[in-house]
Amino acid sequence: MRSTTRSFVAIFAAALCAVFAGGKATAAGYPERPIELIVPWGPGGGADQLARLVSKLMEPMLGQGIPVVNVPGGTGATGMAKLLAAPADGYAMAIYIADSHALLAGKSPRWTMQDITPVAVMIKGPSFIFVKQDSPYKTWADFEKDAKANPGKLKVATLGFGSVDDFSLSVLARGGVKVVQVPFSKPSERYVSILGGHADALYEQAGDVAQFLNSKQMRPIMLFGEKRLPAFKDTPSSHELGYKVALPQFRAIVMRAGTPPDVVKKVSDALAKVAASPEYKKFLEEQFGDPASFEDASKAPAFVNQQLEDMKKTVATN
C-alpha cells in the first residue's frame, strides 16, 4: 500500500517535472551547466573508477564539467535517493550496478524501474568462482564432488546475503552444491580469506582480482554465464556444467524517469563515443569486461529489465 502510494507520487512528480522541463530543457542548449554524476558507493571501488573515467572522457564532449559525487550507503540506495530527489532535467545522473539492482528483486525496494531511465550500460562482465592457486580443487568437478559429499562444509566468500552472489550460489545449492556463504563486505577481507586459506572459494568478477590472477595467486574454476570467455578459455561456464544461471555484473548510467528523451539521447551518444575511445577500451580490457559491453539508451532499458527478471526467477524458485 505504502509503496504503491509512493510510486504513484514519484510518477506524478516525474510527470510534473517533465511538463515543466518540456518547455526549456531541450537538447538544443543542453548542457548549460555542470552535470552531477552520483556514485552511490565510496571512493576507490569499481563504480567510482568507472565514474571518474567517464567524467574525464565525457567533459570535453559535452563542454561542461561532470563532477563526481560519492554518496555511499544502503547498497547504493542512498545515492539513488539523491538522484530521485533531483529534478528530471538531465543535470543529475548516477552509476547503477547489478548489486543495487538486486535490491529490486527483494522485499519492499526503495525505488522501481518506473523511477529511472537507463541511459547506457557501460560494462558487463561475468562473475567467477576462484580458488587459491595451490588449492586441492584442480577443476570445478573436484569442488562439486567435495561439496556434494560434505554439504555445508566448504566456505565460499561473497559480497553478502541478498546480493547477486547469493542468488547465483542458491542456484548451485539447488543442484546439490551446498556451501557455506561467508559474507565479506570489505574486498580486502574477502581476498585475504582466499589467499590465507580461510575460505575454500571466492565469488568475484575477474577485473577485481586481476592482480591475483596475473601474479598466479588465484585461478578460476568456473564462470557464471552461457559460454566461455576468450581470456579464460579453459574455464567452463555454468551453463555447460548444467547450472542455468548467468547474472553478470554490470555497471550502467541512469537518469530519473521523465528526463526529456532528446537529453537522454544526447548523453547516450556522448557515452557511445566514450565507449569507443581507446582509453575506455583499455579500461574495459583491464576489468576483463565484455568487449561488446556498451548498450545505448535504446537498448539499455531492455537489458536492465531482463536482468531483473532473471534475478527474480532465481529468487522465486529458491
Place this chain on the structure above:
Amino acid sequence: MSQILLQLGQGFLDCLTPINLIMLVVGIVIGLLIGVLPGLTLVMGVALALPFTYKMDVTASIVLLSAMYVSGTYGGAFTAILFRIPGEPIDVPMLWDGYTMGRKGQPAKALGWTLVAALGGGLLSATIMVMLTQPLAHFALRFSTPEYFAVLMFGLSSVVALGRGSLGNALISLAVGLLIATVGTDETYGASRFTFDTRILADGIEFLVVMVGAYGVGEVLARLETGFATKPIQKVGQTRTELPSWREMSALKGMFLRSSVLGNIIGLIPGAGATIASFVSYGMEAQFGKRRKEMGTGVAEGIVAPQAAATASVGGALVPLLALGIPGSGATAIILGAFMLHGIQPGPQVMATSAHTVYAVFASIYLGLALMCVIGYFAIRPLVKILDMPEAIVSAYVLTLCFIGALSIRNNVIDLWLMIGFGVVGYAFERLKFPVAPLVLGVILGPLAEASFMNTMISFGNDWTVFFTRPIAGTVMVFTFAMLALPFLQQWRARRVAAA
C-alpha cells in the same frame, strides 16, 4: 642485506628528481590539510587525488599518494590538541593527553611531541617494512575473522583506561556508543534496526558525525556556557620549548619501540588500520606503561603512544599491498588502483619485475616523513598563536569546520542535524561526568566488531571457542582479559595493603 641498501639508495635517487620532489611536497601539504579537516578522511582525500595521477609517471603518482597517506595520519593532531576536534578518528586518543597538555599551557610542547612521535614511529615502521616485507606479508595472511574480532575486542577493552574517574561510567558510555552503532541496516543480514521506518536512520549513523559532533560541537557548547569568558590557556607566548629535549626522548625510547611495532603489526592486518592502532596503543600504555597512573593528565606518553602507532601503521599497511597485492585499508586500495593504472601489478613478483618502483616508494616514505616534520615544525608556531585570539571567534571557525566536515562525509544534509544532536549529547555527557571517549570508541569499533563476530559464527558453524583455540586470536584474547581484569586486581591489592 647490502642488496636492499643498494636498491634503497637507488630509490632515494629516483625520488630526488624535481618532479617527484614537487609531488612529495604537494602530497604532504594536502595530506596535512586533509588531516586537519574533520570529516574529510584520508581515504576520501587519496581518492580525490587519484584522477590527477592518470597522466603522471608511475613513481611520481605513487609518491604523491603515499606522501598524502603518511602526512594524513599526522595533520589531525593539530586540531585535536589546539581545539579539541579530532581531524581524523585516529586523533581521538590525542585529546586526552595532548589537549590536556595544551590546556596546561604547553600546546607547542604537545605538538612537538606529536611531531617526534610521527617521525619516530614512521621511520621505525618504514625500516621494518623494507627489511621484512616478505615474512610480514605471510604473517598478515594468518589473520581471519576470529583474529579481527580478537583485535577489535582488545581495542574495545582499552575503555578501562579511558574512564578516568569511574569505570562504571566509562562502560555505560561505551554501551551507548555500541548501541548507536547498531542503528541502521545491519551489514550481514540487512535487517533494519532502530530505524523507526525513517530514511534518516535507515543508512545508519556515521561514526564521523558522532565524533565531530560530540567533540567539536560539544566543546563549543561548553564554552558557550561560560560565555567564552575563560581564558583557556595561560599566555602561550611564554612557552618557548617546542621540541622535546634529547633526554626527554631517550627516556621514552622503550615505548617508542613498543608503539611503533604495535602500530606496524596492526597496520598489517587487513581488517584494522591507523584508528585501531592508535586506540590500542594508548590503551596498552595506560594499562601496562611505566607512568600508567598519570595517563590522561597531559603526559608525553599519552601523546607519543597513539601518534607513533598511527603513523607506523602506514608502513604495515603497505606490506600486504606490495608483497601480495592485498589492499589492507581504504587508502591502500586506492594506491593499488594507481599501481594498476600504470601497469604494475603488486604481488609476490613485484620485487622481481618492478623493484625499481617499489624501492622508490620505500624511499619516498622516508623522505616524506622527514619533509613532513620540517613543514610541521614551522607550522607549530603560527598555529599556536591562534589560541591567543578571542575564544568566540575561534569557536565560530571551529563550528564552520565541523559543518564542512560533517557534510563532506556523504553529502547528506541530514548528517548536519545528527551532528548537532550529538553535540548536545557530548555536552550533556561532559556535564554529567560521563567520559565521551568510550562512546566514540564504541561507535567506531562497534560495527567492525559485530561484522567480524557474525562472520566468524557463520564461518565456523556457531562455534565460539575458535576465538580462544586459534593461536593468534587466543593470545590477543588473553591480553584483552588481562587488560579488563587489571583494574580490579589493583583495587584488590590496594585494599589488602590498606588492611594490612
